[in-house]
Every structure is written in C-alpha cells, then in structure tokens.
Amino acid sequence: MKHYKFYIASILAILAVSCTKVIDLKLGNDTGKLVIEGNITDVSEPQYIKLSRNVAFNNTNTYPAVTGATVSVSDDKGNTYPFKEGPSGTYSINLMNGITGSTYNMTVLTNGASYTASSTMPSLIQLDSITAKTTALNSSKNQKEITVHFKDPAATANQYRFIMYVNNVQVKGVFAFNDDFTDGRYVHNELREDDIKIYPGDTVTVEMQCIDKIIYTYWLTLMQQLGTDRPGGAVAPSNPPTNITPATLGYFSAHTTQTKTIVIK
C-alpha cells in the first residue's frame, strides 16, 4: 500500500532534472547519550543487550562501549536472567529463549541510573518462502527484487520486521509492516531497497521477526525517515519513540525469528 510513493518518486526522478553532491555541514554535537539495544528471541541461543553512546556526525562510525553496567531480564513467570558483560559493551546470556505470549522486562543499571523496558513476544507467523523477480523498471538489466510470502492470521493485529542480507552484507534499509491492510490475507510483501543491487548469482538471506506494536512504531518511524531522501519525502525526522524509561536512544524487543536463504537464478 505504501509502495505508491516509491513509484511516484521514480517518475519524479525521470521528470525533474535532479543532481546531488556531498556537502560539508557544521552540525550540532549532542553526544554521549546512552544507546540500548536489547533483543530476546524465541530461539535457544545467546541473547544480547548492547550498551553504547552516540557520537558526533563527523566522527568515524565507532561508538564508545558502556562498561560496568548491571543488566538483567525478567519474565512474567518470576524468572530473572542476569546478563554477563562481554567485550565492547555487549551483555549476554547463554542459551536462553523467550516464549511467545510472555512479557519480558529489561533492567539496565549504569552510572547510578536505572533504565527499564518491557516487551511481549508475539506469536510466530510462519515465513513461507522468499522469491526474486525482475524489477519493473530497468527490466533489461535483469535486476531483481525480493518478495516475502506468508499467511497473516485473521482477526489479530500482527507486526513484522524483515532484515535482508545480500551475500552476507546487511542491506541498509528498514522493512517494517503491519497487517492493517492485509489482515488474514496470504501476503506477498516486496522488500524494496536501493542500497545493494541484486543480480542472478547473488545469495539473499531474509530474517523475519514478529514484533510487538511499540517496536513496530519504532521501526516504522525509522523506515519513514530513511524514505526522505527523494522528492516528496516525508516529515521532519526525530528520534523514534522508544519503549525504554526514562527515554533514551534504542529499544528493547522480544520477538520471534526465522531465516530463509535463496540463490538468485
């Protein structure tokens, strides 16, 4: 439903004589803020919560780790899972898995402040398959785009996030969808991106996550902001709404995960 903007943008790009250049900007410096990225999946594997701080735009993409924090997750059955500090601000627990329908609470104690967040792991919706087809535009170049296929269950609100890798490199893009328009349908969802061009011979891996509502809004806000780099772009960007209290950068998500890989023919 939202793809119409992509088509309109493609046509505008043909119409308007547009050009781009890299520019130098003096940007403000509101840095050193705590970033928390916590995930609990339904697969029995090490689970990670990463703590770091943001840096200035003109710095390199290396982010200072936050060490010495106390990190734990508890569930609604009274279990508490302490996370152990590892290298570069990564806190982890070995072989733990979340259960769909359960609510998980994260607590992070650092520098005398306590941050909490909670997330409920939604039901697992089966990822049926992923397929590739030739793009509508530039079809002569045999460029491909990826579609994911799954059956959305009727009468429940479901939210999905996909992560795509082409030859083991993550595509720079956010793919977040809900079933607002697709409730109960067999869904074919195109993962449209313009970061890595996909051609026959490439190996494409897609991870599907079933996420809760707040986390969906988080990813959707990021996705809408990434779409601003073309004519007709969206609203003023802002930090996506977090589920962490007190508010800081990042999120805590309990979600399911499944992966499928294809080699493009």
Place this chain on the structure above:
Amino acid sequence: MARTIILILLFFSVISSFAQKRYTISGTNKDEATGELLIGATVKIKELPQIGTSTNSYGFYSFSAPDGEYTLLFTYVGYETLERQVLLHQSQTVNISISPGNSLKEVVISSNKPNNDNVASPQMGLEKLNMSQINQVPVLLGERDILKTISLLPGIKSAGEGNTGFYVRGGASDQNLILLDEAPVYNASHFFGFFSTFNSDAIKDVSIYKGGMPAEYGGRLSSVLDIKMNDGNNKDFTVQGGLGLIASRIKVEGPLVKDKGSFMISARRTYLDLFLKASSDSTIKGSSLYFYDINAKANYHFDDKNALYLSGYFGKDVLSLKNTFGTNWGNSTGTIRFNHIFNNRLFSNTSLIYSNYNYTIQSLQSTDNFKATSKITDLNLKEDLQYAMGNDHTLKFGLNVLHHTIAPGDITTTATSSFNSRSIEQRYGFENAAYVSDEWKANDKLTILYGLRLSGMFLLGPGTFSTYNALGNTVSSITYSSGQSVKTYFNLEPRFSASYQLNDDNSIKISYNRNTQNIHLLTNSTSSSPTDLYVMSSNNIKPEIADQVSTGWFRNFKDNTYEFSAEVYYKKLQNQIDYKDGAQLIANQDVESQLTYGSGRAYGLELFLKKKYGRFNGWIGYTLSRTELKFDAINNGNYYPARQDRTHDLSVVGIYQLSKRWSFSGTFIYGTGNAVTYPTGKYNIGGLTTFSYSQRNGYRLPSSNRLDIGATLEGKEHKKYQSSWTFGIYNIYGHRDPYLVTFRDSKTVPNTTEAVETSIFATPIPSVTWNFKF
C-alpha cells in the same frame, strides 16, 4: 429575513436621499473590445475627487453625490481613461465601456492620471495581479502560472522549487482559500506541484488577500486567493492558443447573442508522455504521464438588471507505470450565478456552487492489486448583497450554506491480493456563515471597513465517531443516525480595517481580523500529493483560529506611477495540527487518533515597491518574517521554526517593452533556506547507522536564489490573425538551489558518514511557445 433587511435598507436610503438631496449613479463597466466586465475599475467625480467607488466582481458600481453637473472619470489599469458628463438632477444608470490602452504611449499614460486606490482604500494586505503581467513573467518550461507568479509578492512564499503550494504570512498551505469563480479548489496543482491547475488563458482577475480579509470571505486562516474566469467575448468570435514544449492550449470565445450573452471555453493538455515513449525501457515506454484541464463559462444578460453566469472547471492528472501502478486525480467545479440589480443602490448575487476533488490509486500486479479511491464533494448556496447607503456607506451582507461530503477512502481488491477490501465511513457536515460589513467614509481622510462573520460548523451523522485521548487510544465510541448532530462549533469573526489619508499620496492603515477554519488537510509529505486527505472539525479536532493585526504605510510617487507600501503583521494561531510518530493517514478509520495539537505565531515586515505603468514596469518585494510552532510533544514543548519560516525573502520582477514587437522580462528571487532538522549525533541500531536529533527544525537549508528571463516577439500585424513567440530560460545561471539534504554512510570513505545535497532544475532550462489568435 433577507426581505426585511432589504426593506429597512430601502427605507433608510429614501430618508438619506431626501435629507441630503443626493442622487445615485450606478451601472456597469466593460471592456469595449470584448464586452468583458471589469472588476475593480475606479469611478470618480472629477470635480469632487473624494467621491467615487470601484466596480465589484460583476463590474457593477453604485454611489451617490449631491445634485450638480459633473464629469465622471472611469479608470482601470492598462485602459484608457474615459470621461463622461452627467447632469445629476435625478438618479441614473451610466453603463460604459472603456478600451485597452497602449502601454507604449507614455504620453497617454501620464495624461490619464492613474488612480491612488492603494492609498485611499481601507483594504490592506490585498494584492492584485493583472493578467498581462502574469503572462510576461518567465516560468518553468514556459507554462504561465498564476500561483508561481503570486509567490513573487511579499508575504507569499512558494513551498519550494517545483512546488505550487504556497504559504501566506507563515500560514500552512492548506490555510489558503483558493476560489475559482467562487468554487473552492482543493488541490491547486498538477504533477505534484510542478504546475498549477489554473490555465491563465481562461483567467480574468486574480486577487489575493493576505490580511484584513473582508467579512464576505471565510473558512481558511491565512489567505483568500480569488480567481475569476473570463466571461467570453460578446462581440466577436476569437480563437487563440499556444504550442509549447510540454503542453498546448486552445481557447474559443464568442457571442451567444450579440451584446447579451457570450461563452468561453479553454483547454490545455500536456504531452510529457511523448518523452517517455522515447525511453528504451519497456515499462517506462508503456507508461502514462499527462494532465489536462478545461475551463468553460457562459453568460446571458436578460436585461440591464438580470444576468446569469454558468462556469465550470474540470482537470485531471494521469500517471501510470505499465502493468504496475496507476494513479489519477483531479478537481471539478461548477458555479451557477444569478445577478440581480434591485435598484441603483442594491445589487444581489446568488450562487450555487459545486466542487469535487478525488483521487484513485491502483496497483495492477496480481499479488498486491488494489484500487483505492477518495473524494470530497461540496455543495454551496451563497447569497451576497451589496447596498450603497447614502454617500458614505457601502454595506455588504450575505449568507452561505456549504455542505461537505468526505469519502476518506475505499479500497477494493481481488482474492489473490495481499490486501483486504475496505471502506471508510463517509463524513457529512455543514459549514454555514452569515456576514455583514460596512465600508464607511467617515470623512475626507478616514475610511473604515468593518464587519462581522458568524461561522458555524455542524458535523452530522450517520457514522460511528470515536474520541481519542492524547495517546491516541479510543476513549469512547458513539454511533449516530443520519442527520444527527455529532459536534457543533460557532465562531464570531470580527474584521476591521481603516485607512487614514495624510494627503493624496500618503496613508496609514491598520487592520485586525479573526479567521477560523473547519476543514483541515492531513498530509505527511512535503510536496503536494494526490493522497492529501481532508477532515472536518470534529469531536477530536477543534476549529483552527487565527488572529491577525497589521498596520502599514502606503505611499505613491510621481502621479501614482510608483506605489510603495510597508506593512507589519502579527498573527496568533490556535488549534494547529501535527502528526504522531509513524502516523498512518491513508484509509484509516481512526485517522484522528494520529493527530496532535498545538499553536503558532507569525510576524513580519513586508516592503513593496511597484511600478504599474509605462514601458518599464515591475516590482521589488522584500519580506522579513518569522513563523514558529509549539506542540507539547515536539522540541520539549518550546517554540520551534515552522518549515516555511523564511527570514529573508526577496523578489524582483521587471518587464520592459523594447519596441512594438519585442518585450523582455526577468525575475530574480532570493530566500533564506527552509527550516530543517539535521542530526546532532549518530549511533548504531539494528546493524544500521542511525542519526539522533535534538531540535526540530533547528537548521537551515542553504539560501536559494535564481534568475529567470523571458522574451516575447509579437508577429507582424495581420488583419486576420496575430501570432507571437515566447522564449524563456529558467534558472539562467544554473544555480543549484538546495531541494533537500540527506545523511548516509559515506560511499567513498569507509566507516564514516556524509551529508548529501539534492537539487532539482539545477541547470538552465530553456522553453519556447508559439501563440496565435484569430
């Protein structure tokens, strides 16, 4: 009720005329060559220059003067001044026709003493453009454009390169009331704002009110753009048209019954899709990309007192990618008007107006096919009366009953689609208003225009209406039956402006006006998009309110050849609308849950110097302004600059008639960049470089500037036909005006990020058009 008012007024008029032995002169003022009624032409008594008036939207004027023998002076920009002797021993009708002047004859111009209306009139914040200027100002691809040209006036800012949206004194683009022959036009742009819906061939008069709106206008906060179509030549048949790079147009007009009735029909179509046919890509080749519009009008004058006008507009944009995607959208409007002159003091106009805007979006692939439609339909009955009471008062009063039907979204799909069919409840409501205003010439120096408008918004069932809390969660849900009242708002809108004339060439004016708005545009894209959605004030959305005060100094030089004005304004905005994070506006039953409310303020200084007459004419406009918004959830609840906040804005327009055949024109614009939000840091989330922000709209795009030039070559004179060539170069020095700046991982230096500026139309863009008339 209306009858009683009329009777009372008649009674007063009889009293006043007896008391002062004054007689009324009334009539219509027309173009001699075509019979077009002239709007805003001045009528004055030469011997008593303080007495006079100007013609209304239907070319009618009425005023009174003491018993005597006088010379009447009829003046209109670009026309020869006409003098007419009258023996005023009884009230009488003086219908006149004046002929277009020749701008090359400077002598004629100085002898016909242009009028000083802009100094004398109490109206402020009003700009009028004449069509010959609009037609000479150079524009993108040679498509003459009213909306682009008005954005060259102070206080009016274009929404950005290639965008027809405009902002008036800091107001949002949906706060402009755009009227085409009284019918509101909801989406005034073609191709996402690259062109406007108004084909200037069909347009007679353009007025824009930035402040001090007279009480007869209402419904939007910031401005009124009142566009009147040509009536059609009632003397001769003519055909005119033009062939341009991207569009062609044709207009036919002529008498239906000579001197009594005429018609005009004008059409335009673009052929950009021909360029697509040249593409090697089969999908692009099979795509559509065009718009067309048709303006039509007919009128019939039964006698001197009764006239009927029919006018209509129909326009459509079509855009599709072969087998993939298609969208089309358009406006249609229709107006039936009946003018009746009760007597030489009382003029009436009754209008029945229809307006519709709709769009369709279609996905054509079997796995995700859908067809989504949305529309808004207005039906409007208006009664406007104008009454000249004594010599000192011109009263205007009227009623307006406007019915809205909004169908926010209908989605149909097939079984193979990923999408469900869905239909969102339609919404119904009335926007009604009553107004009265009086223009009172208190004495030789002081003129006051004051009035009051009562507006009522009535949101009606049937339907289920939910009320949402600040988090967007449903608090209650009530189902109403057909016609049942859901929510009613009344607002009183005082309007006041006054001018104090220091002398013939100098005046000071002040004004205050309150405007309210009950229909709101929801859009989450920065350019005008066909999916723009309209909602009425409701149980969740309160009417938007604006209060504006302004004052100004008006000065004419050199026998009114030069006009100068300096105006300052302050505007307070209440109940403004913004969106929550991740807002979903399309076909959303709970769209009102996605909104958040705030306030705003705007203030500024506008300087304007205009030369209206002569071989060389044009203007310089400069605006210094600030526009700020305040929402609890944004910027910690502090004021922040609105996107359209533009500190400095300068436009220079020059038109020079070199010889009988050659004329040249140029425009230069300079403006502070839009207020934008840039990152103040970055971090990594989900494997992606992500930017952090701390202040809404805390940065500026680089300033923009551009020079466009144009030239017109009139063909050699022929008895049977005329032709001309128009040449233009848009952005002649190829300035890269920044369109947007984005941030991303660097493509050249690993592990760093970069800022990227995108410009559109960053190279000189030439155009040529051939025009003909026979």
